[in-house]
Amino acid sequence: MRRIILISAILIFSLAYIILSNNNSSPQNKDNRIFTVIIDAGHGGKDPGTTGLSGIYEKNIVLPIALKLKNNLAKEYDDMKIVLTRDKDEFIELKQRGKIANSENGNLFVSIHCNARKSEENDKSGFEIYLLDLNRVDEAKSITLEENKFIAFNEKIDSAYITQNKILASIYQQAYLGYSERFSTMIETEMIKGTSLPSRGHFQAGFWVLLSASMPTLLVECGYLSNKTDEEYLKSDKGQEEIAKSIFKAIRYFKMDYDFENSLME
Template sequence: MLMLANIVPFFKCRFRKIGLFIFVFSFLFPTVSLAQKGSKISTIVIDAGHGGKDPGASGKHSHEKDITLKVALKLGHYISENLKDVKVIYTRKTDVFIPLYKRAEIANDHHADVFISIHCNSNPSTRAYGAESYVIGLYKTKDNLMVAQKENEAIMYEDNAKERYGGFDLNSPQSYINLSLFQNLHLKQSLQLAHDIESEFKSYAHRKARGVYQAGFLVLWQTTMPSVLVELGFLTNPKEEAYLLSNKGQSQLAYSIYLAFKKFKTNFERENNVKPAVQSSGAPQKLEYRVQFYASSSEIRNTGKRFKGVAEVSYYKSARYFKYTAGHFSTVSEAVKYRNVLRGKGYKDAFVVVFLNGKRISFTEARKFQSQKQH
């Protein structure tokens, strides 16, 4: 039962479908690598932990649900302001109770590309402090199990929780082991995002980053995209509680997560749009024209900002240079048209280049390929 319930959403999600396809495909043709052209991170679901009748963890002066909401809204604001191509969806924008399964459902129904659930930690010791990021998986320490247990306790506020979560028992370690079997297909990407978040907490907000861990979180159990649960800090540590309650603290933490998300998005899109593809045996081979307009000996980090107004920027590496191209055209004349547009924008040396299955080739080779195809 549990198994089926978890697999069905795999097929509901476009993003997941691609992943599954490659997954299956890689067994059929082990040496084939496919280019996921056009894969973009265009929707994020931001989940403010707890809410309404579920306050979450508590400090002397704070409830977790209030801090998670403020940080979630700030994070969404930074993303909407700076990454115009990303749609931000919140699981809640006010102080309301949302069941855990519903949060994952919102992410799946919106075909989100990333899911981030925001929380605050607590500990019997008032000395514990720092931020942690979690992805679903098997816990390695008792502390990690304890964090997941506390977060999963939210289901005590839900009706029919036992049936809803496949007989999940909050206090049984076996339940957590079972949960870890449903590891997200996007484990690698989830871990990458979690690491990015921890590293921004450290470098941008100058917080103690306690690291990336795995444990069985019900809120991450059913999501079908890269998913991370963030513990911003400990409400039980008076100094950290004051920071988490402050506007400055909330802004710094939200901005750190924004920076991490941006980095994750940039890297993901670079890898999925630009990588030269090795052609599979079955699929038709295809010529593609792009306009090369810029070259640099070092990689340009934020191409969206640097080449504002240039369409579909990608790059390929040639010798020691990163060569930047615009557009993906199926005919030379379309590419020439766009080359003229770019020349008008000040890229005076822009010229048309041709690719066969993601690999740059000469026009002579392109003509040869075309005449072979016609005969």
């Protein structure tokens, strides 16, 4: 029995070592000169996301924010690779979004969403920033989280997929949690300064879209479409531009921080 435990431990540590040493997005990788940002506009196509008071769909608000964010980054950086998981009204499976991020060797993954209060809740307003909580991934299987809801109808994410990705994610979490936490503080600071939305704070949840991306990851719920003031702001070009600009500024700080740390390792 003891030998089996020992062999299992060796296998797990070997797997962790192989994955981390082969991963181009690892903060320790000196050869990784291109900073790659993955921008994930939530939902799309047959998955509308949540619906606002006026009938607008979440998918049609998060896409222009993602495109504006890309434009801001492209204007500032000639050498940055910017990848959108979708750039039009198209359905992309959640697990596919993580695969895109990994195959592009992303250094940072930002998923953009809008929220809606549940029917039993009072009116809510403001933005929220989410980090992945692995302990709550299984809980999410019961479809308690709104952002995972659509999977039930459209994707077959089986237990094997979740178990496998939880093991990988638990390894990456060790390496990237500090980065994700720092980035979440930068986004919150910039959104408080640059938008009219109040901050509702930082949270952790079992969002499946964050599970398979092997890099620092965050999900931003930009505001509540169930709140009149938030919805008007989120629908407006000004609101979308201000949110995109705030996330852009946070990425700029994140990159400075990231580049500085990596330069110390050279």
